[in-house]
Structure formats: structure tokens, C-alpha cells
Amino acid sequence: MKLSLSRLLAALATSVSLLSAAPAALAQEAVKIGFVGPYTGPFAVAGQSFRHGVEAYMAIHGSQAGGRKVEVIYRDSAGADPTLSKRLAEELVVKDKVSMLAGFYLSPEVAASAPVANAAKTPLFIVNAATPALMKMSPYFVRMGQAINQPAELAASYARQQGKSRGYVAVGDYGPGHIVEQSFMTKFTAEGGQMVGNVRIPLNTADFAPFAERIANANPDVLQIFIPPGAASVAFNKALAARGLTQKVMTIGQGEAEDSDLPLFDDSIIGFKSIIYIDANAKNAENVALSDWLKKNAGPTVRPNSFSIGAFDAMHLAFKMLNDQAGKPFNGEAAMKTLAGYSWKSPRGSITIDPVTREPIQNFYLREVVKGADGVKSNRVVKTWEQVKPTPLN
Numbered sequence: 001m002k003l004s005l006s007r008l009l010a011a012l013a014t015s016v017s018l019l020s021a022a023p024a025a026l027a028q029e030a031v032k033i034g035f036v037g038p039y040t041g042p043f044a045v046a047g048q049s050f051r052h053g054v055e056a057y058m059a060i061h062g063s064q065a066g067g068r069k070v071e072v073i074y075r076d077s078a079g080a081d082p083t084l085s086k087r088l089a090e091e092l093v094v095k096d097k098v099s100m101l102a103g104f105y106l107s108p109e110v111a112a113s114a115p116v117a118n119a120a121k122t123p124l125f126i127v128n129a130a131t132p133a134l135m136k137m138s139p140y141f142v143r144m145g146q147a148i149n150q151p152a153e154l155a156a157s158y159a160r161q162q163g164k165s166r167g168y169v170a171v172g173d174y175g176p177g178h179i180v181e182q183s184f185m186t187k188f189t190a191e192g193g194q195m196v197g198n199v200r201i202p203l204n205t206a207d208f209a210p211f212a213e214r215i216a217n218a219n220p221d222v223l224q225i226f227i228p229p230g231a232a233s234v235a236f237n238k239a240l241a242a243r244g245l246t247q248k249v250m251t252i253g254q255g256e257a258e259d260s261d262l263p264l265f266d267d268s269i270i271g272f273k274s275i276i277y278i279d280a281n282a283k284n285a286e287n288v289a290l291s292d293w294l295k296k297n298a299g300p301t302v303r304p305n306s307f308s309i310g311a312f313d314a315m316h317l318a319f320k321m322l323n324d325q326a327g328k329p330f331n332g333e334a335a336m337k338t339l340a341g342y343s344w345k346s347p348r349g350s351i352t353i354d355p356v357t358r359e360p361i362q363n364f365y366l367r368e369v370v371k372g373a374d375g376v377k378s379n380r381v382v383k384t385w386e387q388v389k390p391t392p393l394n
Contacts, residue, residue, distance in 0.1 A: 030069040031330060033318055034092030035311070036085055036113075037103040037127075041078040045230065046105050046307045050127060053311025056293040061315075066322035073098060077105065082112035089113040093120045099330040100125070100321070102144075102314045107131035107175060114138040121332040123321065125314035128307060130176055135357055140336060142317065143359045144310040147390055148176045149183035151275040152224065154364055154385060155252040156187035158275075159222040164250060166196045168220035170211060170236075172227055173200035180226040180254075196220050201236075203228065208239035216243045225253045233257065234264050241268035257369055259303040262377040265369075270377065272369045278348045279365050279381050280304045287347035309347050316344060317353075350387065359390035 035054060039047035054072055063070050073096055075088040085104065092098045093116060101117060102125040104110045110129045114137040117124040123140050130148035135141055159167065167188045171177030177200065185195050197218035199211055215223060223245070227233045233256035240246050252273045257265060259280040279287075280303040287304060290312060294302045320342070321335040340355035352361040366383035 030071040031065075031322060032071045032073055032092075032096055032098040033100045033102060033315075034089070034096060034098035035072055035074050035103040036077050036088050036092070036101065036109070037074065038078060038105050039074060039076040043079065043105050046128060047076070047103075049305055049307030050103050050311045052294060052298050052302070053127075053290075053308035053313075054315055055297070056290050056308070057312045057315035057319075059293055059297075060289055061319065065319040066324070066326035068322060070319070070322070077103075077109060080106050080108065082108040085109035086112040086116060089116040089124075093122055098122070099332065100318050102311070102318070103127050104129050107134055110134050110141070111137060114141070117141065123318075123332050123336055125317060127310035127314055131179065135359060139358075140332065141358060142314075142336075142339060142353065143357075144314050144317075145306060145360075146277050146362075147359060148179050150388060150391060151254050151277075151364060152180045152183035152226075153187045153391065154275050154366075154388075155224055156184045156193070157191060158366060158383070159224075159250065159252065160188065160191040160193055162222075162250065164222035165193050166218075166220045167193050167222050167224065168196055168215055168218055168249075169198040169224045170215060170227070171198075171200055171225065172232075173202050177226050180224070184224040201227070203232075205232070206235065208236045209242070211236075212239035212243045212245065215240070215249075216245060220249055223249050223251045225251060225256065227253070227256050229256055229258065229261055230264075233261070237265060237269055237272070241266075246271065255306055257379070258305045259379055260301065260305055262369065262379075263301065265377070267371065267377075269369050270371050273382075274367050274379065275364055276306060276367070277360075277362050277364050278304065278306055278309050279367065279379070281378060281380075282347065282349065284345070284347070284349065286345055290347045304347055313346050313348075313351070316346070317342075320344075352387070354390050357390045361387050361389050364388050 037047040037050040077085045100123045105128050107129040117138045117140040125142050127144050132147040169181045171181045227236050246268045254276050290304050324338050339353045343352040349363045364385045365381045367379035368382050370380045371377050
């Protein structure tokens, strides 16, 4: 049976109408990003900073990308339970239909979630977890922070350049701390230094005096530390000060004394050095915009930190992926390919995603705590290593 001309034209018109409606429907459908983080519990400060980074990015850049509304779903990992983090990641992918995952405070949480990202081909932005071996677990992982060995190696080289010859390492007794310990000791001795001691401090320690005593008895001239930020770092610094070590020994850490945390310390923290990939007081346009948003919306003393900047940059990459696939259903595998070698301007400075490791190529900053004429303590950058390439451990 032949269609009449009028019926054929009507059928074609219906087909065209349906085809043209598809992009419109796609545009109306929100794309979801799942942020797993410790929004309650002992690490809640990090989770709060994750939120700050996400909310700041969307306030500055809008809530649409690729013609679609972006919706962020937060799930609370509460502490350090890898099983819970994996379950939350599964629920976000299966039930909430997220296109991307992000956040994750500790390395075991990321490792447990690797099978989820791999099975669903879902990009996962690692905001904080820093164990080098993580990146081998999934081709969908993108590091937004650092590999924990990098600043430790830079610290060892810097100490030797400053004529320091007797090294000591004090770290929290868990995986990342062990990597910092190994990395510093290997680099320091390779460059002619002598290790005079090392100690691993249990994470539940409240009394740091015995450890300060051991360090003092070893008589080092440089001390590499890696202690959880907050109360532990404050108590450890007080113990060092009580033994006169803060004035006698060059102490180098990582994130123990960020600008937002400095009001917690007394003046014994002045002179403390740290190496990390951010400068909370940087004057680039991106950091100024983030800083201004934080002061207005999170509190006058809140400063950018590694958690907020990591989340901010994760949102930048998420928006890039969505803009690259405007008008199309999101494809995680295709999206990952667009990140190889991608560069942009971040609050931390220029950053590039290494095409092989998916680690950031970025600046590292040696900072020293100083006290201004107004009595306010801050971290001042005294040395910059520009565009440091990733050096993952074997």
C-alpha cells in the first residue's frame, strides 16, 4: 500500500520533530556529579572545604556546562571506611546516575572505589588522596592534588642545598606517612646526607613529648614531618617548642600549618617551613576570586587550602568535559581522552594533566610562617619549583 503525498510529508515532519526534540530534552536533563567526602566526623574540615571549592566554582562560573544544568550530589563518608566509600560510589553511579565522581579524602577510599569507576567508565577526580600507586588502579582516575612523595623529595634536596647534613623524619604511622618517610630518607642520603633517626607516630597519639625527646637526643639539623593537620599538628609543634627544637632545627612539613589553621598555633610556629602545591595568598586572578568568595561566604578568616582548590579544579575539568560533549550524551571514556596534556590557569597557578600518568604538572612552593606587623601569621613563599613533573614511585 502506497502512502499518499500528504501522509508521507506528515510522517517526515513527525520524524524531524522527534529528532529536533532530542537535543532539547538532553539540554533540559541535568548532569550529575557525585562528591564523596567526610562531611561529618574527625575529617569534616576537609569535607567542608570540598564544598567550598565546588560552591565557589559554580558561583563564579555558573551552574551550566555544555548546555546542561550541573547538579552536585554530596555523600558523607564520615571517616575512613573504604567499604562505605565504595558503597556510596556505587549508589551514586547506579541509583543517582552521576556522570562523574569526585572528592575522596583518604587513599583506601579511592582504592576501594576503583572497581566502580572501571565498571561504569566513570571519571573520578581524586581531590586529596595522595598515594602514588592509586593511579595504576584505574584509567578513569585524575589526580587533583599531589603524589605524596614529591614534596618530600623536594624537601630533602632543599635541605642539602642549605647545608643540612643530619636528617630526621617524624611521620604519622599510616601509608602516606610511610611514603613520606621513605622518599625523604632515600633522597637525602642519595645527595650525601646522613639520617640520624626516624619515628612513626600512632595517629591516636595525644602526648607528643616522648617523640620530641627522641628527636632532640638524635641532634638533627633538619626535621621532615608529616602529621595530620589540626589538633595533632598543634600539639606536636608545642612539644618540639618545649624542647627548643623549633628554634634549633629546620623543620619542613607539608599541610600541617595552612593559613586557615595558623590561628590555632602560638608563635612557636613562626619559621616553620612547608612544601606544597598551593599558595593561599597568591595574587593571580583565579586565587583572588576564590579568596574573595570564601571571605564573603565561608567566613572572614577562611583561606584557600588544598581541599578547596582541589575541588575547585575538579569542577573545572568536569565543566570542560561537559562543554566538549555539548549536545551529546555524556561518554566517560571519550571525556578522559580530552584531558591528556590539557592545561589551564588554576588558583594554584598553571597546571597541566600529564598525558601518561594523569597526575598534575604544577608548581610547588616552599613557604615559611611569618608574623606581620598587624600580628597576623601567614605563609610566605620563599622558593618556587615551577611545573614539577610527576615522579610516581615504582
